[in-house]
Amino acid sequence: MIFHSPQRTMIFISAKNNLMKTTIYAMIALLLPLLLSAQRDIATSQSSAGIKMLSVNSTWTNIKIVNWAGNEVKVEGQVSINNGLNDDAYEYTLEKRGDVLLFESEIPDLDDLPRFVTYEQDGQKIQRLVDKDQGWSSNDLWRENGIAQISIGPIIEVELTFYIPQDLSLQVHQVHGDVQMDNVLNEMDINTKHGHVEAIFSNDIPEHCKISSTHNFVDVSVSNKEKLDLILRTNHGDIYSDLNLNYNRARCSDEMYNSKIVASVNQGGGAELALTSTHGNIYLRGK
Amino acid sequence: MNDDDILIKYLLGELAEQDAADLEARLRKDPVLQNELDLLRAVWDKSQSIPLAQPDVKATQRFEQWLADQEATTVAPATKALRMWRYAAAASVIMLLGAFWILQKPAISEESNGSTQTDLLHWAAEESSTERIKGIHATVREKEADPEIVEALLKVLRDDKSANVRLTAVEALQTMGSGDNVKQGLLKALATEKTPVVQIAIINVLVGADAKIAKEGFQNLINKEEIDSTVKDEAQLGLMRL
Amino acid sequence: MKIYTLILATFITVPLMGQFKINQSSGKISFYEVNAVSFEGHSGSEILISPEDDDFEKPERAEGLKLISPAGIVDNSGIGLSVVTEGSETAVHQISSRSDTRYTVKVPAGVSIYYECTTHAGRTVMVQDLASELEISANFNSVELERVSGPLAISTVHGSIEADFTEISQDNSISLHSVHNHVDVSVPSDAKASFRLNTSWGEMFTDLDLDYGQRDDLRQISSKKIAGKFNGGGVDFSLTSTHDDIYLRKK
Numbered sequence: 001m002i003f004h005s006p007q008r009t010m011i012f013i014s015a016k017n018n019l020m021k022t023t024i025y026a027m028i029a030l031l032l033p034l035l036l037s038a039q040r041d042i043a044t045s046q047s048s049a050g051i052k053m054l055s056v057n058s059t060w061t062n063i064k065i066v067n068w069a070g071n072e073v074k075v076e077g078q079v080s081i082n083n084g085l086n087d088d089a090y091e092y093t094l095e096k097r098g099d100v101l102l103f104e105s106e107i108p109d110l111d112d113l114p115r116f117v118t119y120e121q122d123g124q125k126i127q128r129l130v131d132k133d134q135g136w137s138s139n140d141l142w143r144e145n146g147i148a149q150i151s152i153g154p155i156i157e158v159e160l161t162f163y164i165p166q167d168l169s170l171q172v173h174q175v176h177g178d179v180q181m182d183n184v185l186n187e188m189d190i191n192t193k194h195g196h197v198e199a200i201f202s203n204d205i206p207e208h209c210k211i212s213s214t215h216n217f218v219d220v221s222v223s224n225k226e227k228l229d230l231i232l233r234t235n236h237g238d239i240y241s242d243l244n245l246n247y248n249r250a251r252c253s254d255e256m257y258n259s260k261i262v263a264s265v266n267q268g269g270g271a272e273l274a275l276t277s278t279h280g281n282i283y284l285r286g287k
Numbered sequence: 288m289n290d291d292d293i294l295i296k297y298l299l300g301e302l303a304e305q306d307a308a309d310l311e312a313r314l315r316k317d318p319v320l321q322n323e324l325d326l327l328r329a330v331w332d333k334s335q336s337i338p339l340a341q342p343d344v345k346a347t348q349r350f351e352q353w354l355a356d357q358e359a360t361t362v363a364p365a366t367k368a369l370r371m372w373r374y375a376a377a378a379s380v381i382m383l384l385g386a387f388w389i390l391q392k393p394a395i396s397e398e399s400n401g402s403t404q405t406d407l408l409h410w411a412a413e414e415s416s417t418e419r420i421k422g423i424h425a426t427v428r429e430k431e432a433d434p435e436i437v438e439a440l441l442k443v444l445r446d447d448k449s450a451n452v453r454l455t456a457v458e459a460l461q462t463m464g465s466g467d468n469v470k471q472g473l474l475k476a477l478a479t480e481k482t483p484v485v486q487i488a489i490i491n492v493l494v495g496a497d498a499k500i501a502k503e504g505f506q507n508l509i510n511k512e513e514i515d516s517t518v519k520d521e522a523q524l525g526l527m528r529l
Numbered sequence: 530m531k532i533y534t535l536i537l538a539t540f541i542t543v544p545l546m547g548q549f550k551i552n553q554s555s556g557k558i559s560f561y562e563v564n565a566v567s568f569e570g571h572s573g574s575e576i577l578i579s580p581e582d583d584d585f586e587k588p589e590r591a592e593g594l595k596l597i598s599p600a601g602i603v604d605n606s607g608i609g610l611s612v613v614t615e616g617s618e619t620a621v622h623q624i625s626s627r628s629d630t631r632y633t634v635k636v637p638a639g640v641s642i643y644y645e646c647t648t649h650a651g652r653t654v655m656v657q658d659l660a661s662e663l664e665i666s667a668n669f670n671s672v673e674l675e676r677v678s679g680p681l682a683i684s685t686v687h688g689s690i691e692a693d694f695t696e697i698s699q700d701n702s703i704s705l706h707s708v709h710n711h712v713d714v715s716v717p718s719d720a721k722a723s724f725r726l727n728t729s730w731g732e733m734f735t736d737l738d739l740d741y742g743q744r745d746d747l748r749q750i751s752s753k754k755i756a757g758k759f760n761g762g763g764v765d766f767s768l769t770s771t772h773d774d775i776y777l778r779k780k
Contacts, residue, residue, distance in 0.1 A: 217590065219590065236627065238591075238625050238627075238628075239598070240590075240594035240595065240596055241594055241595065241597050242593060242594045242595060245597065245601075247601040252599035253599055254598060254599040254600060254626050256626075256627075256648055256649055256650070257627070259598070259599050260599055261597065261598070261599045281588060281590070281591070283590055283591060284594075285594065415662055415680070416643075416664045416682050417664070417682050417701070418680075418702075420682055420702045421765065424702065424765045449664065450666045450684065451664055451666060451684050451706075452682070454684055454704075454706060455682075455704060455767075458727070458767070458769070482666065483708075484666070484684045484685070484686050484706065484708060487708050487771065488771075491771060515668075521708075
């Protein structure tokens, strides 16, 4: 759920001498209680007839992917930006380009959106609207309060679920936002920059599965009966697993900021699984 | 394999289990063969007391005398052919065993005066790295630059598994003058040494000895991709100084 | 008195969270690529290894999983180390090559220590109250030694070596070698030692009254290599810094 209850969210209007700005903010203060309950629902779909690949090129979106038996790709979810104030700023398209279905999303006017400073104080989450011209870091108020966790920017909460047929190959490129997959069996190449990737493969696994995150973790669960050929890579993170690995010592390497494990599970010869996290950890679980 | 080989291998403990069992069965039935084995064993026992440092000539002379003594007392049919055969077999045993010893670390022998390799090597089997370092210091302390010491130090530099012991060997070689044997030996070691601190020490000793022959070796290090960059810097500095 | 000792012993052997015990009081323990270590001698009969804060960090998400490495070694200690003992020799490898968890290792005097660390991740090796033989072969680690009485063979390329000796056993051999950093040693004023100081590009400083020996009637007044006896000479003590300075101080 994206909506924050009034108890958890207190919105302060920063006092400014400028009368004009005060008026605008006062208006926002009046409107916000109405907008607080708003979010934007999204639903779109495209037939997958004649389609070989689904390519998701998005940002600012938490994506969940599931397989279904339908012969179309359906996307549905909710968008909430600045607690409903700027829901329309999120733009997306799902269209056919030759034999590729392309989903793209962006927030083109991101820099023009009102920004909030979000932090925790005494167990409460507080969001304060920040004046565009005011540099928050120079404000004594923040320093005085000794606030630890601060994030600044528009409050963006977008949660989309993709229902996709199994026979497409899947390509995801995400900048901000996490990816979660539940028994998705498409041949896949998933990459996120700032978000993490979680995938569960309970009984079966695609033949070719490439999952990577630049700044966050990659967490994959597989059946421990699965025959796998693995490449696990990280530059700054650690690798954790409980699988019984047979290391290919000649291809494993451990340099200063570059660790690579090449190994097989259950003699290999089955699916090829490549997991990479540049700055985060890799978790590989057998069930 | 002929009987000579089988018997010699048996004495050296190199026969496979089954072959040894077969031979023992034969020996029980064949007194001539048994006698030949006894002869070889006697030769082997006797030659254990012959010091390595003794020149071959003396060893051969002593052996010939001993053989003559043996022939006087032996019971086996002493035909001329058999005598020659025994002589050849025993001589080959001596050579084989001699070669065997050269490859092993000999125990300290009181008769090997001036054989510094033996002195040095007696501590080379020490478990403790610091004991081996002490050994190097003790050996080098008393003697002047001695080619045998240089050889022994180069051997330590080649074979010791501790980088710190090899480092001490390099530092000791630094005090052994700038003879060609030192320079060549160090240069050769530089080509195979893998530990940066030892590589750097070798480079500096060569530079200190003004070893112009090392220039190519240094350049090779600089060109080899896998060489540590600090080592390459030292080699570069060395090239400039030579 | 005895009763008190017993009670104390019980307290000491109660395992702390995250401590790993090895039943070994002789032989050798070797450390490979364990980036941050502090060695301490103790009178116990076991080797004890504890990560700092007694609690080895593991992300919550990794619960139930083992830290693994390209070297194929597995954390079998629960504290990020692979510890394998064969007879009287133990080999310790760090699983995560980038970890900077500092491990405190308490060692009985009869166990000799070998420490090897080749990467940039190597941190200062802290050593105190150690009677064991210690050998270090490092690229980047510095070494700090206090109240060390056993034999030493220490070399580091980029790190410095600083040592404060309260006693020097005459049975020892001590060699401290740094390529690019300084070597700074303090010895008791009554120590009997035969010093060998060696530097190619650095300077040597001492306030010890060393006997450099004489050739004919000449005193050695300058050299990049000095051999000098202190209090008549004794244990072999070699200090080398190829590119940096050597300090030899009297306590």
